[in-house]
Amino acid sequence: MKTRAYAAMSAGSPLVPFSFDRRDVGDHDVALRVSYSGICHSDIHQVAEEWGPAIFPMVPGHEIAGIVTSVGKKVTKFKVGESIGIGVFIDSCRTCSSCEAGLQQYCLKGMIGTYNGMEADGKTVAMGGYSDVFVINEDYALRIPSNLDLRGVAPLLCAGITLYSPIKHWKTGPGMQVAVMGLGGLGHMGVKFAVAMGAEVTVLSHSPKKQADALAMGAHSFIDTSNPDNFKAIEKKFDLILNTISAEIVIDDYLKLLKLDGTLVVIGLPGRPYKVNVSTLLNGRRRIAGSMIGGIPEMQEMLNFCGEHNILSEVEVINADYINQAYVRTVASDVKYRFVIDASTI
Numbered sequence: 001m002k003t004r005a006y007a008a009m010s011a012g013s014p015l016v017p018f019s020f021d022r023r024d025v026g027d028h029d030v031a032l033r034v035s036y037s038g039i040c041h042s043d044i045h046q047v048a049e050e051w052g053p054a055i056f057p058m059v060p061g062h063e064i065a066g067i068v069t070s071v072g073k074k075v076t077k078f079k080v081g082e083s084i085g086i087g088v089f090i091d092s093c094r095t096c097s098s099c100e101a102g103l104q105q106y107c108l109k110g111m112i113g114t115y116n117g118m119e120a121d122g123k124t125v126a127m128g129g130y131s132d133v134f135v136i137n138e139d140y141a142l143r144i145p146s147n148l149d150l151r152g153v154a155p156l157l158c159a160g161i162t163l164y165s166p167i168k169h170w171k172t173g174p175g176m177q178v179a180v181m182g183l184g185g186l187g188h189m190g191v192k193f194a195v196a197m198g199a200e201v202t203v204l205s206h207s208p209k210k211q212a213d214a215l216a217m218g219a220h221s222f223i224d225t226s227n228p229d230n231f232k233a234i235e236k237k238f239d240l241i242l243n244t245i246s247a248e249i250v251i252d253d254y255l256k257l258l259k260l261d262g263t264l265v266v267i268g269l270p271g272r273p274y275k276v277n278v279s280t281l282l283n284g285r286r287r288i289a290g291s292m293i294g295g296i297p298e299m300q301e302m303l304n305f306c307g308e309h310n311i312l313s314e315v316e317v318i319n320a321d322y323i324n325q326a327y328v329r330t331v332a333s334d335v336k337y338r339f340v341i342d343a344s345t346i
Helices: 041-047 150-157 159-169 187-196 208-216 251-255 278-282 296-309 320-331
Strands: 002-008 015-021 029-038 064-071 083-086 089-091 133-137 177-181 200-205 221-224 238-243 258-266 287-290 315-318 338-342
Touching (some): 015 320, 029 150, 041 320, 083 150, 089 133, 150 159, 150 296, 159 238, 159 296, 177 187, 187 200, 187 296, 200 208, 238 251, 251 278, 315 320
Parallel strands (some): 177 200, 177 238, 238 258, 315 338
Antiparallel strands (some): 002 015, 029 064, 029 133, 064 083
16 A cells, blocks of 8 residues: 655654555455644654664654545454544554453553554564554554544544543542643643543643643643742642653652652653652652553543543644654644644645
8 A cells, every 4th residue: 555654764864755555454454544643752752763773764653543444354343434543552462461451552572563663464664653544453443433623633542541541540530639740742631631530630830831721721720840839838639640741850849749648650751760769658658650551442431531521632733844843842842732743744
């Protein structure tokens, strides 16, 4: 299948127009016309080869929303014309305990990423969503509710599920005090989900200019963390803290904000390991935990939840020839709150 895309030809190089062949549609595959593809900060890390050796040419993109154009003869889950989504992985071993539990992101043999890796056949380089068409096994695609705008859906397939999963795992609901660290592409989804689930939500951000946005998204309060004095008033306040910050921080300042048995969930990847003051953990039976995206069942649950509550990512839609400028602006946190590529411009 002839495919148009944007690719990085070498580590750190600008993305340029690129063509390649995707596989034919197999018995259990669906083909889709990509409508929108989100730009995730992890795309930038991988293009720059900051997470280890990478495969080039690289077509990034794992926040994909589109329309089914054809289906394999044994496909039962999708029909031509339906809206579907693709996230961070396109396959897994299917037989380990994690996969059998619907937690494919924790596949014991390693999930198969949407790009910068090999597909299940061990021969084909996986090319991502900065492209005009895509082919995927039906078991790893998601149905998008018909009432949702695909522009705001695309980032849900990574940024959305990355927050939805821990919010559900730690049973967020009425009566809970939840803090979201950072109001970016990840953090703003945490605010929307936690508010929709009935929690009292506080945004912790070093950017006071984001206060109005945080409150408009449903947050009940906003704390400017650039002023150290503001931490004292909220010590021992929160049941759950969702840390979406990738920058280096003093994690102890935030652990002190947890109640007895509270949990701080690390979602953003810091450049260096945190220095943890163990006494802060002991004093309150506090916990640090981690969470990574979600499995196929939970991703479908999230999309259904978004359909019911009309939840979308806040996006800035761009043409494909703006990708490199969007990368620069993403690194500078100059986006509200996720860039999304209009794939019709590729």
